[in-house]
Amino acid sequence: MNLLGIVAVSGKPGLWKALAQNKTGYILESLDVLKTKMVANISTAKIAALNEITLFGEDEDIKLVDVFERMKNSASVPDAKADGKKLRDFFREVAPDHDEEKVYASDMKKVLNWYSIIKDLPLFTEADPTTAVAEEPAPAEEPAVVEEPAKPAAKKAPAKPAKEADAEKAPAKAKKPAAKKA
Template sequence: MNLDKILAISGKPGLYVLKVQTRTGFVAESLLDGKKITVNLKSNVSLLSEISIYTHEGEKPLTEVMQKIAAKENKGQAISHKEDNATLAAYFKEILPDYDEERVYPSDIKKVLNWYNTLQAKGLVTDLAPAAAEAPEETPAVEEKPKKAPAAKKPKAKKEEK
């Protein structure tokens, strides 16, 4: 599994896996407790594959950052997100030396480490593959298409007899 189906839902703790897309939103399963929830389209939802970290040269995709953490930790647990801010900043500086300290807040570092540790605990870190090395998967997006009304049958004209 890659980060394409891993979600962070605003106001909900932890991470979720996208299961099914519905007409009014989608169904997601919590990585923490396995419970399924329905999420409407008005909720603020972020795909982890779409998140980037600010660096001085631009932005680094979260996938790359998590790969660097996995490489440093030999695919094991990272430090706890509950460490003090100075420890977290020093750790993140080892992972991503050029991250922008002014735009990446301690709360962002805590989220990244918490998300990494959650994915690692579920055994999903080994599946984090570099985006450039991945072969593009042909998984079409589920789209709701309006159903067509059945074609109206034309009444057959009766032959008039004279």
């Protein structure tokens, strides 16, 4: 699952894809059908990358990516508008060691909403590029002969005509107003 560049913005519903960064913030595009674009100001908006979000666990935190993987393999995923008891039972199945005192029903609804947004996108079935690079076996390296490219000859600046060169060296003389005799 490739969630790189997918973010959640505080105060904005849904998920966003980070397109670029400028001086004041990030340029984001919504993942819905409207493809709304906005600039999220760094100083006022809180932006959280989905691949870095974790849920509170009993012993250690649970990565959201792992929860999404278990949700993908689950037989049935409840609607985000289901009652808290159904959501809690489902989360006991997909995140069995989550901390039930710290993970609220609103958190579970948010996770289910995010899952419903990204489950049909192609990035949901893509491999994570950070783990794919680590899993690839390193090719057998043969000693390669590297030839250094010839260094280009240093070009000299064209010589300036004598009048211009002398004019640059000599300081410009300022004319003083003539003093009046009384």
